[in-house]
Amino acid sequence: MISIGSPTTPFAGTSGTPSVLISGASISGPALAYWLRRAGFAVTVVEKAGALRDGGYPIDIRGTATEVVRRMGILPELREAHIDSRRCTFLNSDGSTLASLSPSTVSGGVEGQDLEVRRGDLAASLYALVRDEVEFLFGDSIDTLDQTQEGVEVTFRGGRQRTFDLVVGADGMHSRTREFLFGPEEQFNRYLGYCFAIFTMPNTFGLSHELMMWNAPGKAAALYAVGGDDELHAFLNFHLPEPPADTLRTPAAQRNLVAGVFADAGWEVPGMVEAMRGADDLFFDTAGQIRMPHWSSGRVALVGDAAYAPSFLTGQGSSLALAGAYMLANALATHPDHTAAFAAYEQGVRKFVTMNQALVDNGSATLFPTTARALVQRNTMLRDLVTLPAAAARPAHSALALPDFAA
Numbered sequence: 001m002i003s004i005g006s007p008t009t010p011f012a013g014t015s016g017t018p019s020v021l022i023s024g025a026s027i028s029g030p031a032l033a034y035w036l037r038r039a040g041f042a043v044t045v046v047e048k049a050g051a052l053r054d055g056g057y058p059i060d061i062r063g064t065a066t067e068v069v070r071r072m073g074i075l076p077e078l079r080e081a082h083i084d085s086r087r088c089t090f091l092n093s094d095g096s097t098l099a100s101l102s103p104s105t106v107s108g109g110v111e112g113q114d115l116e117v118r119r120g121d122l123a124a125s126l127y128a129l130v131r132d133e134v135e136f137l138f139g140d141s142i143d144t145l146d147q148t149q150e151g152v153e154v155t156f157r158g159g160r161q162r163t164f165d166l167v168v169g170a171d172g173m174h175s176r177t178r179e180f181l182f183g184p185e186e187q188f189n190r191y192l193g194y195c196f197a198i199f200t201m202p203n204t205f206g207l208s209h210e211l212m213m214w215n216a217p218g219k220a221a222a223l224y225a226v227g228g229d230d231e232l233h234a235f236l237n238f239h240l241p242e243p244p245a246d247t248l249r250t251p252a253a254q255r256n257l258v259a260g261v262f263a264d265a266g267w268e269v270p271g272m273v274e275a276m277r278g279a280d281d282l283f284f285d286t287a288g289q290i291r292m293p294h295w296s297s298g299r300v301a302l303v304g305d306a307a308y309a310p311s312f313l314t315g316q317g318s319s320l321a322l323a324g325a326y327m328l329a330n331a332l333a334t335h336p337d338h339t340a341a342f343a344a345y346e347q348g349v350r351k352f353v354t355m356n357q358a359l360v361d362n363g364s365a366t367l368f369p370t371t372a373r374a375l376v377q378r379n380t381m382l383r384d385l386v387t388l389p390a391a392a393a394r395p396a397h398s399a400l401a402l403p404d405f406a407a
Contacts, residue, residue, distance in 0.1 A: 017042050018332075021154060021164040023142055023177050025052065027059075027119075028304030028321035029170035030126035033134045034072060035329030035405065043134045044164070046156065048141040048171075052127050055281075056119030057198055057233050058083055058226055063397030064352070065319035066113065068326045071405070074125045081121040083226045084209060090382050091214045095267035099382040103211070106367070106385075114397075118226065122318065142167075145180050147298045166338055167300045168328070170321075173290060175306035181297045185290075192311055192360060194287040194368060195244065196237040197258050199279035201272065203232045214267040215378075218370045221262070221269045234272050236262060239370040243286045254284040287311045287365075289357050296342035303328050308349075313368075314359040316397070323400055324349055333406040352400040359396055 018041050022029045025047035033043045061069060061078065069075050088106050090098040104114070137156070146153040151163045169177025174185060182188070205212075207225035214221045218239035223232050238261045247253045259273050276282060290309040295302045304321035311317070328345045335341040369375040 018165045019044070019151075020166045020168060020332075021046065021142075021152070021162075022168045022170050023047075023175075024170035024172060024304075024306070025049070025127070025136065025138075026123055026170070026172065026304075026321075027126065027318050028306075028325045029168075030123070030130055030134075031068070031072075031322050031325035032168060032170060032303055032329055033130045034126065035326055036332065037130060037133050038405065039329060039333035041332070043130075044137065044162075045130075045134055046137040046140050046142065048139070048157075050139040052123060052138075054120035054124065056123075057235075058116050058224065059119045059122060059318040060315045061115040061117065061122070061322065062316070062319050063114070064400045064402060065322040066115065067402055068322045069115075071326075071402075072126075072129060074129065077125055078115050078117055078122065081117045081125075083116045083118070085116065085211060085224075085226075086209045088211045088213065090379075091212060091267060092379075093214070093216045093266055095214065098379055099386050101382065101385055119318075142177065142180070145177075145300065147300065152299050165299065166332075169300065169302045169306045170304050170325075171306055173285075173288070173305040173309040175302065177300065178290075178292075178302055178306050181300055181302075182292070188290050188292050190289045190291050191243045192287040192289065192313060192365070193239055193241065193370070194237055194313070194365065195240055195257070195284070196235065196287060196312070197254065197276060197282060197284045199234050199276050199282045200231050201234045201275035201279065203230045205232070205268070207232065213367075214265075214269065215369070215375060216265065217372045217375050219262065219265060220368050221265065221267065221272055223268070223272070234275060236269075236272065236276065237287075237368055238262070239368070243288075248284070248286070251282070251284075255282070258284070287313055289360070291357070295346055296338075299338055301328065301338075301342050301345070308353040308357070310353070310357045311360060313365045314356055316356040316359065319397065320353060320356055323352065323402070326402060326405075327400075330403060330406050349400070352396075355396040355399050 020041050020043050022045045025045050036043050085103045087100050089100045092098050140156050140158045143157045144155040151165050152167045153163050155161050169175050211224045220237040222235040247257050262269050262273050289311050295307040303324045327349050331341040331345040369378045
């Protein structure tokens with residue numbers, strides 16, 4: 001349940017120190033907590049998982065987001081954690097090599113400047129920055145929000161009740177905070193026509209610091225070695241005109257759907273499907289973007305994927321989360337009330353978000369063609385890239401100029 005109180009009361013409570021509850025301890029949540037603490041806010045982070053999540057698939061930090069982590073002081077350690085992939089090899093449907101390229105050529109990134117790290121490594125670096133100054137409530141979540149003129153009364157799933165001056169949903173693409181505020185996800189999730197499954201499997205192929213991707217029309221399978229160890233990140237992606245709503249809630253149905261789609265696939269895909277069936281870390285979802293007309297209501301705002309998930313097809317989810325957290329905290333540190341701060345945050349970030357979401361043109365992902373004709377065109381492009389100089393970085397990656405932090 002949620003009710004809306006006055007949107008104009010200054011956000012500092014009777015204690016004189018404004019209190020903020022952040023829901024979500026992945027990327028945007030701890031990043032926001034760091035900047036809010038610098039601005040003098042009392043910050044609590046609630047996370048439904050019982051502990052910080054380690055591991056996870058690789059994520060990119062590019063352009064503006066690289067400057068954010070530099071200002072946080074964690075750029076050197078993230079450079080140490082940089083995966084430094086050496087090549088991306090694209091395969092024909094029969095498993096033969098189509099093209100072998102540098103990762104930056106494929107991603108539109110800047111070699112030597114952009115970072116690729118394990119999601120868990122970034123989360124751990126952010127958590128280490130704030131764990132001694134921020135209250136973390138692991139193994140809990142928000143059950144109800146009730147906005148009043150004085151603050152936001154929160155009831156947690158664990159039963160405790162507390163009041164905060166502001167609440168921020170940093171709880172991902174399937175945000176419950178967003179649902180509390182604005183209604184069901186279906187209103188805001190723009191489906192991009194793909195489903196995907198990610199899991200780990202043994203590295204029986206001898207791969208090291210590289211990615212191999214097999215394609216057929218409407219299907220893709222990739223093996224990614226983030227190091228030289230004995231584990232691979234496996235990825236199965238496929239096109240569906242409509243999202244499989246029932247399948248999203250049933251793990252067994254997810255595995256059966258993926259296995260059926262790839263039943264006639266070549267290369268190493270049959271072994272990948274078999275590994276998927278037994279994987280204990282399978283993550284299945286649809287590719288989509290969260291598009292909202294507003295990212296706040298009253299004393300509650302959204303940041304990162306909860307507000308503007310761009311989808312993995314853009315490679316910009318973590319970068320938007322880091323940049324958005326910085327801009328939201330700076331707006332709250334600069335403006336005397338939350339209404340003005342939230343408006344400034346949206347005005348400052350909206351164009352950046354729009355540019356990055358547009359990297360997936362009309363739902364069409366260049367690397368994952370859905371027809372035979374589109375696959376031929378993509379393969380021709382990849383062959384040309386082998387002999388052409390690397391393209392410049394995509395302008396969207398650095399389109400946001402960061403102001404000096406106000407605190």
